[in-house]
Amino acid sequence: MREKLKQICPLLLGIAFASCQQKKEYNADLLIKDAVVYTVDSNFTIANTIVVNGGKIVAVGDADSLENKYKARKVVDAGGKAVYPGFIDAHAHFYEYGMSLQEVHLEGTQSWKEITDSVQNFAKRNTEGWIIGRGWDQNDWKDKQFPNKAKLDSLFPVRPVILSRVDGHAVIVNQAALNIAGIKPGQTIAGGQIETINGKLTGILVDNATHLVQHKIPEPTDALVQEAFTDAQRNCFAVGLTTVDDCGLPYTMINTITQLQHKGALKMRMYVMLSDNPDNFEYLFKHGVYKTPGLDVRAFKVYADGALGSRGACLLKPYADKPGWNGFLLSSQKHFEEVATKLAAKGFQMCTHAIGDSANRVMLKIYAKALKGKNDRRWRIEHSQIVSPEDVKLFGEYNIIPSVQPTHATSDMYWAGQRLGAQRLKTAYAYKDLLKQNGWIPLGTDFPVENINPMFTFYAATERMDQKGFPAGGFQKENALSRVEALKGMTIWAAKANFEEKEKGSIEPGKYADFVILDQDIMKAAGTQLPKVKVLKTYVNGEKVYEKK
Incomplete structure (x- = not known):
């Protein structure tokens, strides 16, 4: 027996030694090969292999x-498919989108009746609490007027209902919700509108007036919040997003997001802008920039005006389809000046929603005064949608970043001319002109206002058409971006807008292993194919977080 053990032991030792040697040989976790890798580095290099560890x-x-230098634990043959840096949405409402997945879906509805039918069906399945929905757009209806709450009152005399317009800048509520908020006919509010016709409330609330009801909605449970984040993440990974800019959250969300990321439930990287609120200022001024691999908080989201679709955008001259009405600023110019002064002194980023040419002019001049010339503060104007031609140069003179959403142009093009008239429309949604000011421009979607899919962003930016190919030749095609510019806007330039270009936005050594594999090469595919491109795999930190079934 001893002789046998003497013979076996050296053999076992040899096997163990060989096993250890084999383990030591691994010097990478993942190797992607046989790919067309668009690195989006400074030379726009194209490679065929990526190594991750x-x-x-x-x-x-x-x-x-x-392959000679690295032995990876996992090797993936991309089969010649194109690989890109993980897409970054430079302007979105990630948490809000997640919450909308728990509510009544009203996107694409074609009439008020279709909406009330949808709300009825939702109420039958969800029998308690507030009825909350989002996504209606009266511009898509045959009758393009704002709806009236009468039908909601008859269906839900006691249960409160609030339905947000697609842009989030207007809501319709029933009388039960108005009663809870204590809103009366003739009541007014700065920076908002409580619609009254013939002395009666219609249920339409615009901009700041929406908060009167929204603040009465009970806080969601922790379980619902987690479900919202994880549902949003699942859908975003499926379209290749690996970082989202969430525009306008309370500071209390920092701890929520951190906990979800720490326990692995939330793997989406987030760049969070805190909303314009004294508590948020106090928190971040006290604690400073909050930065982890998955969460970056260093910016504040400010609202200058409302949306064009609800006529809340602040214009220099009256709306073409509503004489005497210019829209409005949501706060006083003094307030915006005070915020800009504070943020400039404290070193934080200011990101301001500005749609109308008046709102853009006001904010550009306030920024200019605070920034005092050339700088690398990367203050942003979110949307930069309608900018007077004489104001465009201010973006370049003060290094102000226009953060734009190309699908807004192709969503609004059917009716924007009615709001603006031909002359103002010609210089609206002018992304190429804005790009020229600083030589770079971040792109986003503003989801859930628009679809979450970055392929729609890419298509709208480059082709300037809807998915039916309208209009022939593209909407104001002179302001289309090239494919290289659009890809950069969704990757490295979006990262730069977040001060994160050294850690993401391109496929380069030392950066996070966030990348996507697509079923078509968007740099070469026919323009008509771009909205149809699908994500095959999405990786975050070298971990596969999505694979097309």
Whole structure:
């Protein structure tokens, strides 16, 4: 027996030694090969192999040299498919989108009746609490007037209902909700509108007036909040998003997001702008920039005006389809000046929603005064939608970043001319002109206002058409972006807008291993194919977080 053990032991030791040696040979977690890798580095290099270790990219190049140098625990053959940096949505409402997935879906509805039918069906399945919905747009209806609450009152005399317009800048509520908020006919509010016709409330509330009811909605449970985040994440990973800018959250969300990321429930990277609120200012001024690999908080979201669709955008001259009405600013100019002064002194980023040419002019001049010339503060104007031609140069003179959403142009083009008239429309949604000011421009969607899919962003930015190919030749095509510019706007330029270009936005050694594999090469596919492109796989930190079934 002893003799047998003497013979077996060296053999076992040899096997163990060989096993240890084999384990030591691994010097990478993942190797992607046979790919067309658009690195989006400074030279826009195209490679065919990526090596990942410890959640970061360690090498990019050709298979012959990298396969000899690295032994990876997992090797993925991309089969010649195109690989891009993980897409970054530079302007979205991620949490709000997640919450909307728990509510009545009203996107694409074609009439008020279709909406009330949808609300009825939802109420039958969800029998308690407030009825909350989002996504209606009267511009899509045959009758393009704002609806009236009468039908909601008859269906729900006691249960409160609030239905947000697609842009979030207007709501319709029933009388039960108005009663809870204590809103009376003839009541007014600065920066908002409580619609009254013939002395009666219609249920339409615009901009700041929406908060009167929204603040009465009970806080969601922790379980619902987690479900909202994870549902939103699932859908976003499926379209190739790996970072989202969430525009306008309370500071209390920092701890919620951190906890979800810490326990692995939330893997989406987030750049969070805190909303314009004294409590948020006090918190971040006291604690400073909050930065982890998954969460970056250093910015504040301010609202200058409302939306064009609800005629809340602040214009220099009256609306073409509503004489005497210019829209309005949501706060006084003094307030915006005070916020800009504070943020400039404290070193935080200011990101201001501005749609109308008057709102853009006001904010550009306030920014200019606070920034005092050339700088690298990366203060942003979110949307930069209608900018007077004489004001465009201010973006370049003060390094102000226009953060735009290309699908707004192709969603609004059917009716924007009615609001603005031909002359103002010609210089609206002018993304190419805005790009020229600083040489770079971040792109987003503003979801859930628009669809979450970055392929729609890419298509709208480059082709300037809807998905039916309208209009022929593109909407104001002179302001289309090239495919290279659009890809940069969704990756490295979006990262730069967040001060994160050294850690993401391109496929380069040292950066996070966030990338996507698509079923078509968007740099070469026919324009008509771009909205149809699908994500095959999405990786965050070198971990596959989505795979097309």
